Amino acid sequence: MKKPLNKNTPYNGALTAEKFLFYETRIVAKLYGQGNTVVDEIVALVMRDNLFQYPTERSVSRFVRVCYKRLTALGNEDLIYEIAAAPAEIAKQVNLYAMMRYNRLVREFMTDLIGEKYRRQDYIFSRKDINVFFSRLQEQNDDVAGWSAQTVERLKQVLTRCLLEVEMLDNVRSTTLNTILISEELENGIRTNGDFEALAAFNCFKQ
Numbered sequence: 499m500k501k502p503l504n505k506n507t508p509y510n511g512a513l514t515a516e517k518f519l520f521y522e523t524r525i526v527a528k529l530y531g532q533g534n535t536v537v538d539e540i541v542a543l544v545m546r547d548n549l550f551q552y553p554t555e556r557s558v559s560r561f562v563r564v565c566y567k568r569l570t571a572l573g574n575e576d577l578i579y580e581i582a583a584a585p586a587e588i589a590k591q592v593n594l595y596a597m598m599r600y601n602r603l604v605r606e607f608m609t610d611l612i613g614e615k616y617r618r619q620d621y622i623f624s625r626k627d628i629n630v631f632f633s634r635l636q637e638q639n640d641d642v643a644g645w646s647a648q649t650v651e652r653l654k655q656v657l658t659r660c661l662l663e664v665e666m667l668d669n670v671r672s673t674t675l676n677t678i679l680i681s682e683e684l685e686n687g688i689r690t691n692g693d694f695e696a697l698a699a700f701n702c703f704k705q
Contacts, residue, residue: 509603509635511603517659518593520586524589527582541559568596568599574690580592580683593663612666612675616701623661624673632654685700
């Protein structure tokens with residue numbers, strides 16, 4: 499079983515380009531489930547059949563590899579299957595969890611900010627919340643402190659978009675977090691992983 503990220507994992511600002519990548523990750527998960535478990539094989543298949551429908555091949559290999567790393571970070575074959583085959587509402591929740599397993603910034607945003615809001619039943623969500631989250635990170639971590647203002651702004655946009663994708667927000671101007679229900683498939687997968695801290699990010703506090 500793969501362990502979740504810890505406090506020694508470096509922060510990664512590449513999320514500015516990688517984003518949510520739901521449909522790409524779904525395609526990679528389907529190919530993985532068909533027995534293509536080597537990333538170079540998946541890159542070749544995606545390129546051969548133009549599965550991502552990108553106008554050029556320049557970024558295909560990079561994004562296949564990102565999707566693959568997110569899937570393997572799940573450490574859970576059942577959850578990989580859910581991304582591939584479940585209805586979009588369920589699969590998007592699992593995709594966000596995969597991002598949390600792969601990217602420390604996403605994980606801490608979801609557990610420390612969103613999860614805590616759900617825990618306190620504080621459903622007010624504003625630009626100030628994201629600004630405070632990044633300000634604290636910049637005070638605590640030299641790498642984050644070194645990111646440009648443009649990078650930080652783009653990261654804020656991507657993280658907000660993640661909340662939209664899983665319907666925690668209705669639109670980019672929403673000031674209220676929706677009280678979502680975690681899918682049974684994701685909850686079971688998180689519990690199987692022993693990653694109980696992640697449950698709060700999906701408004702789940704059952705023992």
